[in-house]
Amino acid sequence: MKALQKRIGITQDTLAQSLTERFIFGEEALDGLMPSTRILAEEYGVSRLFLREVLAGLQRQGLIETFPGKGIYVRKPSMLNAARNVHTTIRQSTATARDLIEARGNLEEQCAALAAERATTEDIAQMEFALKALDDANGLIPMAQADIAFHSLLAKSTHNPVLQIMFGSITTLVFDTMLRSLSDPEIYKEGAPLHYTILKAVKNRDGLAARKAMSKHIHLAEDSYKNDLDCELREIAQRIVKDVLQSSLSIEEILSSALKDYSVDLGQS
Amino acid sequence: MKALQKRIGITQDTLAQSLTERFIFGEEALDGLMPSTRILAEEYGVSRLFLREVLAGLQRQGLIETFPGKGIYVRKPSMLNAARNVHTTIRQSTATARDLIEARGNLEEQCAALAAERATTEDIAQMEFALKALDDANGLIPMAQADIAFHSLLAKSTHNPVLQIMFGSITTLVFDTMLRSLSDPEIYKEGAPLHYTILKAVKNRDGLAARKAMSKHIHLAEDSYKNDLDCELREIAQRIVKDVLQSSLSIEEILSSALKDYSVDLGQS
DNA sequence: CTATCTGACTTGTCAGATAGGTGTTGGTGG
DNA sequence: CCACCAACACCTATCTGACAAGTCAGATAG
Incomplete structure (x- = not known):
């Protein structure tokens, strides 16, 4: 499983790019609310931790904003x-x-x-x-x-x-x-x-x-x-x-x- | 313990600042090698994962560089x-x-x-x-x-x-x-x-x-x-x-x- | 003396569990 | 019928404990 993932080659960068394409520039999550970390992690076949780190990167870039108890919102870039x-x-x-x-x-x-x-x-x-x-x-x-x-x-x-x-x-x-x-x-x-x-x-x-x-x-x-x-x-x-x-x-x-x-x-x- | 930590108020930001003061601007780790994540995590009383996220932030800012198997090196800011x-x-x-x-x-x-x-x-x-x-x-x-x-x-x-x-x-x-x-x-x-x-x-x-x-x-x-x-x-x-x-x-x-x-x-x- | 191998480090990653916040829903009292 | 409130389902944030994989120094066998 690990080897498979490595073969596919999901790195933090590629996942970040994929998520950005999909939710920031794409038209999904129209109201600005992204799917939960559990769902996204499962969808991409990575652990929640791995996804979290990617999201942390996006947050640092100001592309998203996370709210405990609410979810992750796409943010207008500032x-x-x-x-x-x-x-x-x-x-x-x-x-x-x-x-x-x-x-x-x-x-x-x-x-x-x-x-x-x-x-x-x-x-x-x-x-x-x-x-x-x-x-x-x-x-x-x-x-x-x-x-x-x-x-x-x-x-x-x-x-x-x-x-x-x-x-x-x-x-x-x-x-x-x-x-x-x-x-x-x-x-x-x-x-x-x-x-x-x-x-x-x-x-x-x-x-x-x-x-x-x-x-x-x-x-x-x-x-x-x-x-x-x-x-x-x-x-x-x-x-x-x-x-x-x-x-x-x-x-x-x-x-x-x-x-x-x-x-x-x-x-x- | 959790409550205590909250009282002390260690957030990712404060820890990042503390680490930056100490290792980037301070004089510790002269050769550029920082202590391992386990040691640092124990020292600050946080989990290794929490510390990792903070370090990921510093890395994204280009302040440090991590090498699997070797350690974390302070980097000249660019x-x-x-x-x-x-x-x-x-x-x-x-x-x-x-x-x-x-x-x-x-x-x-x-x-x-x-x-x-x-x-x-x-x-x-x-x-x-x-x-x-x-x-x-x-x-x-x-x-x-x-x-x-x-x-x-x-x-x-x-x-x-x-x-x-x-x-x-x-x-x-x-x-x-x-x-x-x-x-x-x-x-x-x-x-x-x-x-x-x-x-x-x-x-x-x-x-x-x-x-x-x-x-x-x-x-x-x-x-x-x-x-x-x-x-x-x-x-x-x-x-x-x-x-x-x-x-x-x-x-x-x-x-x-x-x-x-x-x-x-x-x-x- | 040299080549190799072992073991003790390191970071990276994972699954599972818990804490604490938020919003919804349905039941109860008015 | 309406207002309130408590239980519930969901969310993120974080912790624990574990394992994989890379690196390096030093011991060991040739």
Whole structure:
């Protein structure tokens, strides 16, 4: 039996691919509920444990979500779950605030300019909603969530999935600096109105103005961060968590809860 | 015992974090060999299976590598393993060649310009090595590997980890188009010399020239791809694999073997 | 001294059992 | 007839104990 299975050659990868084809991209399980692990394991002739590990992989990729007592649900893919893996991987690297501003500036200026050309009325409505949420937000983390949402939606408004992927890959790093910027009254006072400037420029289809406002928005930190400019992002974020939020949680824990249910759809148009 | 464990609250996440702190970032297991699963499981008071799932997660992030019969080794983190997760996640999205050129152009032009300012002699030597490998490469996949290596090294030469992350997140997509471009004599003939133009500009510390050459290099495809421009990247890549390589493997399988051992170190300077 | 073999490791996988959560269903009291 | 609630069936998560298969070092026979 073992030998047979080996001959057939079911590996975790092949099973994962098969399941993905069937349930994620295929049309089965329309309501999003997958068959139970027992049934699936029997169906594919593997043990439940083996199947479980495969499912764990899919879950880590954010493709499915499991609920004890309920079942396994297919999930709309979100960039952020994937991005978190990237974040863990690069924890060892020494990205500073200056690095992020440099890279993010270039990316988001492009996003702003393209969004001005391509944003639909629905995109704009969503961004307006995010800015309203930012105004109404109570507390640093909800603010950062709304801020991230705005920038993600702007990337989405380019209707270029690749730009969304790139922004997604640095989302957690952006979140780190947002904690710093949003808790700094000086930056917030100058930076928050620029969100509206950007959105207005997008509405007016004025790519250049959108790009300029975004540039100003992102480079604000360059003048205000002072010593923090060449600090590692994680250090900065961890300090804010400790001093401002007075929480003993690690930045990783904050991140995973703050970005958990957060999901900006991928452009399918 | 179960209740106790719950009270202590060992979840997969906390254990993963604990193990990461200890073995990846910590100084234990200097030779890279971790204690066996039995020992670790006993040490943390969890079952071996539970530990296994946690380790599977770390492995998926590319932080460790397991060898049956030998043990578990700590691995140097590589962007690409993480990037592959992103790629899977966005399979559903409909990124076209045009999307990639647009996004990648902006990013890589910035990389070229910054590399011209900051590349060390060692960076340049590595890039030269990659170009030599590209010239000597035999077959489409080794060529694509060398090509990817060159562009990754250019991103590394900016000494900005965030740019490396962003490039890493789209590496698999870039690989897709490389299969197409490298198998097209017209593009290859014009595109290959531009690699040397870029490298020369970097050597001369001429950021503008580097940026221009990169722009030309990437936008070459815009004139030659024709109908493929608005094709989905996966479709293009899959067709090349089938027609040119005459392989029945899926593009995912090609990718995972081609990028498996590939790793450009993260800048630690 | 060399070749081989044994035994003690390792990971990978399995079946079966239990814990704990969730939703449904059918019976009972109003 | 309706509302409530308890029992039940199903789900995932996890544990225990076991075995297969790979690896390696050291003992042993030639």
